[in-house]
Amino acid sequence: MRRDVYDVVIVGSGAGGGMAAYELTKAGAKVLLLEAGGMWDNSKDSDMLVAPWETPRRGGSTPDKPFGEHDACIGGWNVPGEPFTTAPGTRFSWWRARMVGGRTNHWGRISLRFGPDDFQHKSVDGLGDNWPITYDQVAPYYDEVDRLIGIFGSREGMRNHPDGEFLPAPKPRCWEMPIKKAADKQGVTCIPSRLSILTRPVNGRAACHYCGQCNRGCRTNSNFSSTNVLIAPALRTGNLTMRTDAMVREVSIGKDGLADGVIFIDKVSGEEQKVNARVVVLAASACETARIMLNSKSTRFPEGLGNSSGMVGKYLTDTTGTDVGGFLPSLVDQPRHNCDGVGGAHLYMPWWLDNKKLDFPRGYHIEIWGGMGMPGYGVGGGMQNYAGGGGYGASLKNDVRRYWGTGVGFSGRGEMIPNEKSYCELDPRTVDQWGIPVLRFHWEWSDHELNQVKHMQQTFRSLLQEMGAEVRSTMPTKEQGYGIATGGSIIHELGCVRMGSDPKASVLNEHCQTWDCKNVFVADGGPFVSQADKNPTWTILALSMRTSRHIAEQRKGGKL
């Protein structure tokens, strides 16, 4: 055995890459994990429990922390030296996390399994494509992910929102109850959230201490991040080597037509390096993985690796989104108490309607917000919109006190149908600072998404009215896209390296293995055949676990 050949090289250390590293090192493989960003350890580097007055910006945003200086995630919509482009007429935002743990440092820990319909939705409504696998095939992996990582929730027995192995859910906060009351009255299902935050100790990790700051990174590892829940145990096996600041350019193809490693740029020295491996797992995020594959041009694969079908980059999707907020007068002058809770809402609304009676396909779930959260940059702003009319002096000061924590709102997160006009490709004229051709995005919503978002707006306004809340915004018009969020801005890019049962119409087979090159696998959001009315992380984890087990079995059988 050549000493410089790894059994597996994994590109990307987020949910998918972290799970692959965890599973494959456990199975005995010598693994190299490459991360394009730097080291960051939530248990040491987090700003958890830092008070607002301790920092000059009081929590305000910085260029590499668009969600505020305390947010765990380093990266953003604009990464210096790493541009992307958009086709004329396209509006698309591409979020990149550049750090160990990837986007698991950013997300809201909303951990929803896809349901039986979500894997086979074409069979239900004729749109998009079915997955080559069913819920029943993925369910055992979801169960294992639940037990390994930990998730709270409530058993509800809803067919397309399957229950998991839940820890107890935290009680709803006071301000969440009027929302539930309004939802119950209007027939909107409102149940405990399903978040990967520990309400009981799990596998040596402490239970939550309810500071509500999951987004800053948890110093006690009481929520899920790839860094300490997956990569740390993988490192402890002794089988994992991790390299940060390693920007992968391409997968290298040997004379036998198989991948023999990857070529990356060491961001610190600027030097190009090659590492050799028997198996390559791409988990760089859907679009970055597509970019690496398209840039992996060889005599054998002139259109890029895994792209004999021409499908790499195609059928890119993001979650649909829109928000409506209001002022709830009954919250004025509320008695003070600590309502931090976990880092996220304690209640949510899964999709509850029958599309046969609606003018759009598929559904959405609803996230809620409000409460007397930690004052940060922006607190007490917009006082001219309240009864006092703005002003200054003692009356203004008192208004800020009275109206603090009286805002509540809803965010819809829905399923987009994949379409031919939404895709990414290499921009033939633009390279990043390392000379790697960048992605150019094309994006178009259809009436499916616009009508769905219109329904969100109407539902949220109706719920706010039911609660007695005042809404200041007006219903956005069709010309305004009913307030639909820009493509990419919900940060759920899925597809564009899709799995399928036909090599001519998909990039990957049911094991997330490229049809063209048997030792290249994808373990991020790229393989998703469809979105769902659910956040993708739990499915990325389950699929990565399933793919990794397949790789381990194939290696054992001498097939890889």
Added chain:
Amino acid sequence: MSDQSTFSRRDVVAGLAAATAGAFLQPSAARASEAGKLATAARSTARAAGTRYQPKIYTAHELATVTALVDEIIPKDAKSGPATEAGVPEFMDTMLDLEPNMRTAHRGGLAWLDHECRRRYAKDFVGCTTTERHAVLDDIAYPAKAKPEFSSGVAWFNSFRDFTCTGFFTSEMGVTDIGYMGNVPVMQWDGCPPENYRRLGTQKP
């Protein structure tokens, strides 16, 4: 890469309680509060020495204007204040230093305020009497009632008021005033007090 926590839950929570005193969070707190602490320290030093805060961006006149204005917006009352006591002018100066693109509109508005005061009273804002200051502020502080000719002043004052509120209500004094009771580790989450549910027409679950 750290090991997963192996200590007990009680240890963790106790450790976190100590963290608010600074021990556990030392490296991060030191890094994160660098400029904030420098600003506070500079102010205390200046005060102890009987000298003034040395602004990074503001001119001496701008600092005098801001100092007068923020206390008009957030005055002292029975509970707290005024804004200068919470270091609001120093916070603003520090933010302008960090965010160059905030400077033009912010400082331009201060200049607008002086122009307006000079037009009416032949004095800068700081030279005006309280009655004169309030007469000008009354024209720009209530957008719904303001006359169109004051639109520039209104737009600027909206953002200046927001900025003042952020500076005050994110200070230790302001956070205490507004009554935020979180940012502390708690052993057991048992929801909010029953009274808070009741007054919203609901029951504690």
